Amino acid sequence: MVLIYIDQAEQQIKKSSLEAISYGAALAKQLGVSAEGILLGTVTDDLAGLGKYGLQKLHQVSDANLNHFDAKLFTQVLTEAAKAANASVLVFAHNLNGKAIAPAVAVKLNAGIVTGANSLPDTSNGFTVTKTVFSGKAFAQINIDTPVKVISINQNCFGVHMQEGTCALEALSMAIPAASIKVTATHKVDGEVPLTEANIVVSGGRGLKGPENWGIIEDLAKVLGAATACSRPVSDSDWRPHHEHVGQTGVQVAPNLYIAVGISGAIQHLAGVNRSKTIVVINKDPEAPFFKAADYGIVGDAFEVVPALTAAIQKSKA
Amino acid sequence: MKLLVCISKTPDTTSKIAFTEGNTKFDENGVQWIINPYDEWYALVRAIEIKEQDPAATIHLVTVGEADAEPIIRKALALGGDEAIRINMQSNDSFVVASQIAAIAKEGAYDLILTGKETIDYNSACIGSMLSGLLDLPFVSLANHMVLNGNTASVKREIEGGEETCELTLPAIVSCQKGMAEQRIPNMRGIMAARTKPLKVVEPIAVQATTSIKTYDLPPAKSGVKLVASDNVDELVRLLKEEAKAF
Numbered sequence: 188m189v190l191i192y193i194d195q196a197e198q199q200i201k202k203s204s205l206e207a208i209s210y211g212a213a214l215a216k217q218l219g220v221s222a223e224g225i226l227l228g229t230v231t232d233d234l235a236g237l238g239k240y241g242l243q244k245l246h247q248v249s250d251a252n253l254n255h256f257d258a259k260l261f262t263q264v265l266t267e268a269a270k271a272a273n274a275s276v277l278v279f280a281h282n283l284n285g286k287a288i289a290p291a292v293a294v295k296l297n298a299g300i301v302t303g304a305n306s307l308p309d310t311s312n313g314f315t316v317t318k319t320v321f322s323g324k325a326f327a328q329i330n331i332d333t334p335v336k337v338i339s340i341n342q343n344c345f346g347v348h349m350q351e352g353t354c355a356l357e358a359l360s361m362a363i364p365a366a367s368i369k370v371t372a373t374h375k376v377d378g379e380v381p382l383t384e385a386n387i388v389v390s391g392g393r394g395l396k397g398p399e400n401w402g403i404i405e406d407l408a409k410v411l412g413a414a415t416a417c418s419r420p421v422s423d424s425d426w427r428p429h430h431e432h433v434g435q436t437g438v439q440v441a442p443n444l445y446i447a448v449g450i451s452g453a454i455q456h457l458a459g460v461n462r463s464k465t466i467v468v469i470n471k472d473p474e475a476p477f478f479k480a481a482d483y484g485i486v487g488d489a490f491e492v493v494p495a496l497t498a499a500i501q502k503s504k505a
Numbered sequence: 506m507k508l509l510v511c512i513s514k515t516p517d518t519t520s521k522i523a524f525t526e527g528n529t530k531f532d533e534n535g536v537q538w539i540i541n542p543y544d545e546w547y548a549l550v551r552a553i554e555i556k557e558q559d560p561a562a563t564i565h566l567v568t569v570g571e572a573d574a575e576p577i578i579r580k581a582l583a584l585g586g587d588e589a590i591r592i593n594m595q596s597n598d599s600f601v602v603a604s605q606i607a608a609i610a611k612e613g614a615y616d617l618i619l620t621g622k623e624t625i626d627y628n629s630a631c632i633g634s635m636l637s638g639l640l641d642l643p644f645v646s647l648a649n650h651m652v653l654n655g656n657t658a659s660v661k662r663e664i665e666g667g668e669e670t671c672e673l674t675l676p677a678i679v680s681c682q683k684g685m686a687e688q689r690i691p692n693m694r695g696i697m698a699a700r701t702k703p704l705k706v707v708e709p710i711a712v713q714a715t716t717s718i719k720t721y722d723l724p725p726a727k728s729g730v731k732l733v734a735s736d737n738v739d740e741l742v743r744l745l746k747e748e749a750k751a752f
């Protein structure tokens with residue numbers, strides 16, 4: 188059985204988990220086993236409706252103590268649940284929480300793990316998972332050599348797939364160990380699209396000259412419903428917050444569309460964005476290395492091109 | 506306060522990535538090695554800052570690697586570690602690496618174990634989490650701020666669209682990213698001192714690998730950029746909509 192970890196925050200299932208369900212359901216079909224989910228805590232979503240993503244059964248440990256993420260506690264509960272359900276493969280999203288617990292759960296289950304998988308495993312001869320390595324500069328095909336296997340999948344690489352179906356619900360009761368941390372504050376930036384969950388990312392570099400000029404980036408992001416990002420020197424100079432820094436030493440993103448404005452395209456920057464499906468580069472220098480990694484480009488001054496592009500998109504949507 | 510900082514050796518960020526032996530081995534030819542930036546800039550520097558405030562603190566560094574890892578360990582000692590332990594083996598399996606570090610961690614009874622958020626070569630983000638499983642310790646991943654107060658820590662971690670602050674009792678494990686500290690450059694005094702700091706080499710414990718690398722592949726090259734005139738943004742919008750189906 189394939190067991191998919193369903194991640195929630197503030198009692199809502201995350202989009203990355205819907206993708207993990209789609210992936211886990213496709214994998215279960217490939218292996219001829221059932222696709223089941225495990226949810227910790229309580230959510231307001233329609234759980235039977237998770238069948239639409241291919242989930243056949245959902246195990247839920249609905250203890251309110253599990254509504255705050257706690258890596259050690261969640262590892263303990265998930266390990267018990269995976270053992271009770273006799274799972275042969277566990278699937279996680281390679282998101283912030285998935286990164287914190289999937290390897291620990293793997294250790295507890297004596298399972299081999301591949302984190303950051305890009306596609307379904309090849310199970311024709313063993314169990315081989317392809318993942319990104321060298322921060323996007325290459326791929327590795329890795330065999331998992333243990334009976335129980337754990338995979339975490341890169342966000343935006345498989346997609347959310349819908350089908351017919353409803354999901355059976357099963358309450359799982361167990362003794363919940365003590366919490367290992369206490370969450371004391373949560374701070375969210377209102378109205379901001381989380382970078383790692385975004386379909387479209389608009390990113391600005393040093394070519395924008397200063398933080399006061401970010402309005403044109405934000406306006407473009409707004410018409411596209413996009414997240415904003417930046418190059419490393421931009422966040423190092425505090426023009427933009429650290430969590431927007433993409434690249435080899437920042438966040439790695441793989442949206443459907445990445446628009447780079449005034450970014451030269453250094454190798455360390457490209458490493459974090461080159462899995463984006465479509466890359467658009469706007470740069471006044473025709474020799475900027477980023478054009479070599481781009482699908483579409485405009486050679487021009489960002490301060491003229493970007494507002495015009497925002498207006499054109501707005502017009503096309505009207 | 507006993508701190509353990511995990512240090513990994515990775516290719517320099519400008520390295521051209523290539524493979525040998527039928528694409529089964531990373532081609533180390535001409536590669537410059539550096540301390541994994543997340544380990545150095547954030548985990549190690551934060552540990553050094555803690556020691557600067559509490560001179561009784563000790564910083565041990567641990568790396569799983571062969572003798573060619575010694576230059577980067579010396580650099581980490583030059584930045585500010587007190588002593589280093591090198592576990593004499595090379596492995597691509599995160600479980601094997603984490604098990605070696607866990608064995609050292611158990612012996613050393615550390616209050617705080619710091620790792621980078623991931624390495625820039627295998628990008629697995631596994632070691633901190635695996636250590637928490639192997640040692641049954643609290644773990645905060647992707648932390649961008651941490652203050653210690655006696656035997657408790659207040660740590661901020663990234664969440665989707667924001668951050669979360671949590672409190673925990675040591676011992677614990679924290680994986681570090683940007684915001685945690687600022688990159689430093691070793692000074693002459695540090696470099697001189699590092700030459701005589703202890704660097705202990707220990708043999709690995711026996712652990713069975715759980716994964717094996719079959720092959721590596723390079724991503725397909727882009728087919729070439731389509732340039733659009735700067736006064737024709739409508740054409741770009743059309744291409745993005747109709748050809749790329751990007752929105």
Ligand SMILES: Cc1cc2nc3c(=O)[nH]c(=O)nc-3n(C[C@H](O)[C@H](O)[C@H](O)COP(=O)(O)OP(=O)(O)OC[C@H]3O[C@@H](n4cnc5c(N)ncnc54)[C@H](O)[C@@H]3O)c2cc1C
Pocket residue numbers: 391392393394395417418419420421432433434435436437448449450451452453454455456459469470471472475487488489490518542
């Ligand atoms: C160890 C290490 C790790 C690193 N990690 C990262 C990383 O994770 N992410 C990252 O981004 N960088 C990283 N870097 C830095 C990287 O090498 C580059 O220095 C950086 O990406 C450059 O940022 P930039 O493109 O914004 O600035 P620049 O290289 O200065 O480029 C600015 C660009 O803007 C263009 N421009 C100027 N004016 C205009 C205008 N009016 N209109 C349009 N275009 C204009 C210019 O032609 C130029 O191409 C790292 C470096 C090192 C050494």
